[in-house]
Amino acid sequence: MEIKILLVEDEKKIAEALRKGLSEQHYAVDVAYDGMIGKKLFDSNTYDLAILDINLPLMNGYELCRYIRNHNEQMLVVMLTALNTTENKIEGFDAGADDYIVKPFDFQELLVRIRALLKRLHYPVTTGNVLKVGDLVMNLDSKEVTREGRAIPLTAKEFQLLEYFIRNKNKVVSRIDIALNVWDIDFDTKTNVIDVYVNFLRKKIEKDFSSKLIYTQVGMGYVLKENS
Amino acid sequence: MEIKILLVEDEKKIAEALRKGLSEQHYAVDVAYDGMIGKKLFDSNTYDLAILDINLPLMNGYELCRYIRNHNEQMLVVMLTALNTTENKIEGFDAGADDYIVKPFDFQELLVRIRALLKRLHYPVTTGNVLKVGDLVMNLDSKEVTREGRAIPLTAKEFQLLEYFIRNKNKVVSRIDIALNVWDIDFDTKTNVIDVYVNFLRKKIEKDFSSKLIYTQVGMGYVLKENS
DNA sequence: GATGGGTTTTAATGAATTTTTAATATGTTT
DNA sequence: AAACATATTAAAAATTCATTAAAACCCATC
Incomplete structure (x- = not known):
């Protein structure tokens, strides 16, 4: 240029x-x-x-x-x-x-x-603390999340959950970990909020994009990572 | 901050x-x-x-x-x-x-x-004792606020709140942040003063103007920014 | 020290949004 | 295929927010 x-x-x-x-x-x-x-x-x-x-x-x-x-x-x-x-x-x-x-x-x-x-x-003018995973950018100040430069609006809980995933990228986190750190609850087997919210997140940050980010490890939990 | x-x-x-x-x-x-x-x-x-x-x-x-x-x-x-x-x-x-x-x-x-x-x-640009965000101008000395050149009279608390928003431009501030920094109180869940004052401010600095300034992030707080 | 105007705070309502539950569908492991 | 784990969906429940009105407070002036 x-x-x-x-x-x-x-x-x-x-x-x-x-x-x-x-x-x-x-x-x-x-x-x-x-x-x-x-x-x-x-x-x-x-x-x-x-x-x-x-x-x-x-x-x-x-x-x-x-x-x-x-x-x-x-x-x-x-x-x-x-x-x-x-x-x-x-x-x-x-x-x-x-x-x-x-x-x-x-x-x-x-x-x-x-x-x-x-x-x-x-x-680019991204003032403040940002977390990045590949083309996913999370601004902790403005609470804005973008992927491939496109803005993705998240609710408070979705944001917290994604932040937890990013901070633990490449690490498999169990539902108990998530419950403790994002919901501040002892994991109560009766609820499936976490599954539902992972689904919410996937719809927002993966659905219209080329690559996956959140992978399921059956019996272990979820992991956020860049490729395969 | x-x-x-x-x-x-x-x-x-x-x-x-x-x-x-x-x-x-x-x-x-x-x-x-x-x-x-x-x-x-x-x-x-x-x-x-x-x-x-x-x-x-x-x-x-x-x-x-x-x-x-x-x-x-x-x-x-x-x-x-x-x-x-x-x-x-x-x-x-x-x-x-x-x-x-x-x-x-x-x-x-x-x-x-x-x-x-x-x-x-x-x-936010500070020239002398003046804060500016877009067409909104706050003079910290004379305590005058204008938008599009028109004067907007604010009460003391309204002024303090707006100043806090401007100094934290583009950053989502929680009600706890606001309570601590503008009201000097530990956030007491029983009060909704902050919501009421945000409403006061919006009426004064947005109602008769073309663009929004204060946005609500449900579950997170408020953010003052120029566009969308 | 009382009065009154403006400011700040409380309280209550309904609307909007988010969060959670629960039921069903799909997938995985043995 | 059975048993279990996860995904998806829709609706219920809970929370959060905007708005209004009235009460409490403050302070200058009489």
Whole structure:
């Protein structure tokens, strides 16, 4: 996947040096020499990241940054400027910038900062504690479960049971284990809740998917595992 | 819960100043004075972000950063150091850091850089003393709440409850969590104040607006989030 | 110290959802 | 095939939730 960068810088020498350096890193770079052209390019293309000088003709970097941010929350913005006061930096971040680099800077530093930002952009935004088994993802904070990226709504008990299975993946858990840990009851042979709930879970997390997850070990219990 | 920060800094004066400043911004801060304690705290807690000095006793900041990154790719890491060469910065980013700030630095700059990073993880954005979730804006100083720019008057308890929801955006909070953190009571099953107040809030912040904010997870609690 | 307006809490209702039971069907082991 | 274990289904029971109204509380003002 090609990463597209919009570079807006009016000092042609710097612009050209950056364009060359970034191209060598296999980024696809479009260059604008003033803010209005930068805005036009932004309007008519899809970029992953923008590098903006602040002192630009026609439309300054702060304004352009704000414009970009208002139209695209995802896109990364790096401010690149000689203005080195805390006020300037705060104004830059307030305008929605993701990083602020002061000239003169080392090109290598720009590169690693860009990489650090892109890394975050490509990580899916799963805040918090997640448990994973293959393509099954359980978010313990939002209580959301997905498989192959598709959301699977679970009730409280279903969620608890699946969590117990995941935490004991590849281990056969008996009905007594499950009763004790998920239902907080001494196993009472008269009930078959556990069987029923395993059935509920299977319908939700296996039925419309290609592979099995919960296997029955007759006489022993159940085990959740990835393959065969 | 709130946003949790792990601060590892051996110069006690700096550490204390940072801890104080960050706490005032409603971040929950744990402080370690050497790398090994930092590692132990990381192992036994869940943090959203780490601020690491590089020259640390027992285990330096690069090593700790690498350790954190190997065990948690989500967590944000900010390096904070007097080492101001490009080589140092590159080493920091290579170790998995998300930002690298050179001492002496302005505390305000650290704050805006932290905010810029948290924004990417879809945490509620705090600009100064303002919390934002989508078009909902809560000013902690003036105690004013607006949605789509329209003012929404809230009572003290309603405000506290909404603040708790916003600080726990995308996280399902149980009634026990809410009781403990907003009402300061051990949850007493006989009361349904929380349900009533959720109802109050919904009437004020959702009724006349296009999208829902507070969702019920039956048997688990409530969650405030932007979409579906 | 009483009064009154707003805030907070309790209590009660019905509706919605989840959990459990129970009965029947299917499968497994000896 | 018999005996036992598990799967499936539907309906009953239990729980949880939304909503409303009224009671209790708080606090500023008279």
